[in-house]
Amino acid sequence: MSEQQPGPLAGYKIIDLSSVISGPVATVLLADQGADVIKVEAPSGDIVRRMGLGSGGLSPGFLTANRGKRSIVVDLKEPAGVELVKNLVLDADVFIQNFRPGAIERMGLGYDVLKALNPKLLFVSVSGFGAAGPYAHKRVYDPVIQALTGLPDTQADSATARPKMVRTIIPDKVSALTTAQAITAGLLARERGDGLGQHIEVAMVDATISFLWAEALAGLTLVGKEDQVRRGQLAQDLIFETKDGYITCGAVSDSEWEGMCAALEQPEWLNDERFNTPMGRVRNAKERIDGMGDVLKSRTSADWLERLDAHQVPCAPVLSRPEVIKQPQIVANKLLSEYEHPGLGQVRQPRPGAKFSRSRIKEQQIAPMLGQHSREVLLEAGLDNTAIDALVADGVVIDGLV
Numbered sequence: 001m002s003e004q005q006p007g008p009l010a011g012y013k014i015i016d017l018s019s020v021i022s023g024p025v026a027t028v029l030l031a032d033q034g035a036d037v038i039k040v041e042a043p044s045g046d047i048v049r050r051m052g053l054g055s056g057g058l059s060p061g062f063l064t065a066n067r068g069k070r071s072i073v074v075d076l077k078e079p080a081g082v083e084l085v086k087n088l089v090l091d092a093d094v095f096i097q098n099f100r101p102g103a104i105e106r107m108g109l110g111y112d113v114l115k116a117l118n119p120k121l122l123f124v125s126v127s128g129f130g131a132a133g134p135y136a137h138k139r140v141y142d143p144v145i146q147a148l149t150g151l152p153d154t155q156a157d158s159a160t161a162r163p164k165m166v167r168t169i170i171p172d173k174v175s176a177l178t179t180a181q182a183i184t185a186g187l188l189a190r191e192r193g194d195g196l197g198q199h200i201e202v203a204m205v206d207a208t209i210s211f212l213w214a215e216a217l218a219g220l221t222l223v224g225k226e227d228q229v230r231r232g233q234l235a236q237d238l239i240f241e242t243k244d245g246y247i248t249c250g251a252v253s254d255s256e257w258e259g260m261c262a263a264l265e266q267p268e269w270l271n272d273e274r275f276n277t278p279m280g281r282v283r284n285a286k287e288r289i290d291g292m293g294d295v296l297k298s299r300t301s302a303d304w305l306e307r308l309d310a311h312q313v314p315c316a317p318v319l320s321r322p323e324v325i326k327q328p329q330i331v332a333n334k335l336l337s338e339y340e341h342p343g344l345g346q347v348r349q350p351r352p353g354a355k356f357s358r359s360r361i362k363e364q365q366i367a368p369m370l371g372q373h374s375r376e377v378l379l380e381a382g383l384d385n386t387a388i389d390a391l392v393a394d395g396v397v398i399d400g401l402v
Contacts, residue, residue: 005358009030009184014037015095015096016037018098019041020047022179023097024039025065025176026096027180030180032351040088054343056369060344068367071368071369071371072371072378075397082109084381087381087383090118090381093120094186097109101132111125121197123197124179124199126202127140128144146171149209151165171204174207178211182200244301246301257269257270263310263313266291269291336349341366343366369400374400
């Protein structure tokens, strides 16, 4: 650890006006990698502070999406509050917001305004649908994007063909990952180019469709053959019931299928014309998987996993969420750490998914109380305590330490 350098994004300053998930999860990744992320909140605070367990304006969800950031509370309905944000932007590298299109311009903090103040600034806008088009000004949450991108169709029930939502907010988090990658790419382009910033726009609907295209929407690739796309309900669920639980297992290559047949003691499947080619196994997936399911009910999960592993068949137990944190591979990866959080008590968090051999990643980070760093950040921006006291007295700023 002593040989490691600061985080790969150490020295970069990000002014974060985003809330809920799509923006905050993007910037928390950058904070983990060393960036100084200043979260600018309204007096009411990010709504995720109040969603779920926890108290005092902190919830587990807020911790995960905002660990390692600094919180400043500014009332952007007040002209003095807008001027404060302009002041913060003067030496910032990134400004990010996820208001509906047009809102940030009405506040007086649009791209043209901030670019004039700081030409090197990356101005990042995250929205549901983008700045133009018939849906641009609709309110949006994750299920709306799911509905418009084919995810529920992909998840459709195999028996009834009824579409089903994915029970986790895929579009929000995919948009966050897309945004974080775009910000780092924008910083690299600025450093290698003329030193000027630019406007980066991420629409959740765009990010999600791009994410799904390599697999769930790949059937739309061939123009004119869209009606041949297999509907989601034709795909089979690779969860199998065993004598004492559930496992998953699958075979794509011929060698894996040979291993599957050996592990399940079904040698006759090797010569079955329905299953003896990769395409045949796809076309006859229901029959193949139904047959596997019938066999797998006869032994315990541990028995089957041992046999499948011995024959080099991809497989795993289907874990409950509490079981995940005890799984030996997860433990071996040292992904999770436990530490004391002053607002939430003993907490557990994952480190970022990417590891660097020389750059330090911040772990055991604290999520800020509402307005906890207001005075600290404003002092750094050049205001003195008298001026800050006046802003607090006028309700423009909330000092969380008062």
